[in-house]
Amino acid sequence: MFIDEAEVTIQGGDGGDGKVAFFINKKGPCGGNGGKGGDIYFFTSSNVGDLKKFVQLSVIKAENGRSGGANRRFGTNGKDLYLPVPINTSIIDNETDKEIILTDKLSSVLICRGGNGGLGNEAFKTSTNRTPRTASAGQKGKEKKISLVLRLIADFGLIGLPNAGKSSLLNKLTNANVKTADYPFTTLEPNLGVFNNRVLADIPGLINGASTGKGLGIKFLKHIEKVSLLLHCISVESTDVEKDYNTVIEEISKYNQNILLKKTVILLTKTDLISQAVMKEKTKILKKLNSIILPVSIHNRSSLEQLKKILNAI
Ligand SMILES: Nc1nc2c(ncn2[C@@H]2O[C@H](COP(=O)(O)OP(=O)(O)OP(=O)(O)O)[C@@H](O)[C@H]2O)c(=O)[nH]1
Numbered sequence: 001m002f003i004d005e006a007e008v009t010i011q012g013g014d015g016g017d018g019k020v021a022f023f024i025n026k027k028g029p030c031g032g033n034g035g036k037g038g039d040i041y042f043f044t045s046s047n048v049g050d051l052k053k054f055v056q057l058s059v060i061k062a063e064n065g066r067s068g069g070a071n072r073r074f075g076t077n078g079k080d081l082y083l084p085v086p087i088n089t090s091i092i093d094n095e096t097d098k099e100i101i102l103t104d105k106l107s108s109v110l111i112c113r114g115g116n117g118g119l120g121n122e123a124f125k126t127s128t129n130r131t132p133r134t135a136s137a138g139q140k141g142k143e144k145k146i147s148l149v150l151r152l153i154a155d156f157g158l159i160g161l162p163n164a165g166k167s168s169l170l171n172k173l174t175n176a177n178v179k180t181a182d183y184p185f186t187t188l189e190p191n192l193g194v195f196n197n198r199v200l201a202d203i204p205g206l207i208n209g210a211s212t213g214k215g216l217g218i219k220f221l222k223h224i225e226k227v228s229l230l231l232h233c234i235s236v237e238s239t240d241v242e243k244d245y246n247t248v249i250e251e252i253s254k255y256n257q258n259i260l261l262k263k264t265v266i267l268l269t270k271t272d273l274i275s276q277a278v279m280k281e282k283t284k285i286l287k288k289l290n291s292i293i294l295p296v297s298i299h300n301r302s303s304l305e306q307l308k309k310i311l312n313a314i
């Protein structure tokens with residue numbers, strides 16, 4: 001299953017304790033400091049497709065620093081932990097709500113610090129206390145509860161009601177081969193395909209009430225937040241194309257109004273099922289809602305070529 005959200009507790013490594021020790025002959029203190037606990041970094045990797053790994057692990061901890069030793073031996077530092085996530089993963093601190101998005105520009109970031117090592121007794125030596133029996137304990141590593149949210153990196157996003165023909169278009173335009181079928185909610189998870197080196201995302205259909213969790217809800221809308229073009233699919237089978245359009249727009253606006261500022265093409269889909277006259281009538285209605293309307297059918301090659309032209313021009 002494709003996992004695009006995860007919650008996890010991360011812990012920096014604990015610092016190692018300082019050591020109490022004395023030179024055998026010379027009597028003076030020689031306890032070394034403890035090593036620093038490992039830090040936790042996140043970095044982006046194109047080899048990681050989703051956040052599955054983080055759902056399986058509820059706590060991730062970096063290595064602890066080692067304790068200091070006698071003869072001024074410092075404890076080894078705990079190894080830093082580098083955790084790979086897909087590009088465009090947001091890391092949200094659940095306590096402060098602070099969010100960092102790991103894009104391809106910000107590729108690695110320190111999220112959780114390990115604790116400092118404690119001081120060995122040599123560090124406590126003063127002119128008045130030449131044989132201190134004190135050492136300090138290593139600091140605990142920081143602990144954070146974080147949410148990871150993956151926002152897929154797509155250039156184009158297919159949206160629309162269930163059964164509008166979104167996945168069929170994805171298959172026709174790209175190398176994808178996803179399931180399409182004559183019933184709503186065939187697509188349960190986002191699908192991606194590549195068209196001329198750019199990524200087209202197909203997300204599950206939205207219905208009235210999606211913003212309150214109806215159908216599959218609006219949780220997949222995060223994946224189209226970054227697209228540069230929306231392809232809003234409306235089937236010619238609809239008896240009220242304007243209503244279909246408004247249903248989808250309303251649900252999106254309840255999630256994030258900024259998505260609606262994106263350049264949009266309305267695709268009037270499955271045009272092979274109706275006459276030219278009916279198609280013109282429906283196109284006219286949609287013209288009032290958006291400047292670009294393109295009638296398409298997966299069985300009409302020239303309509304698909306026109307769509308490709310539009311994508312290439314973005
Ligand atoms: N005649 C005709 N049928 C089409 C066309 N495009 C899609 N269909 C059919 O319409 C049905 C729904 O297509 P899908 O691509 O699964 O629709 P979807 O929008 O992805 O649906 P959900 O995943 O449920 O949201 C399938 O039976 C397709 O074969 C088209 O251009 N012409």
Ligand SMILES: [Mg+2]
Nearest residue numbers: 166167186187
């Ligand atoms: Mg689909």
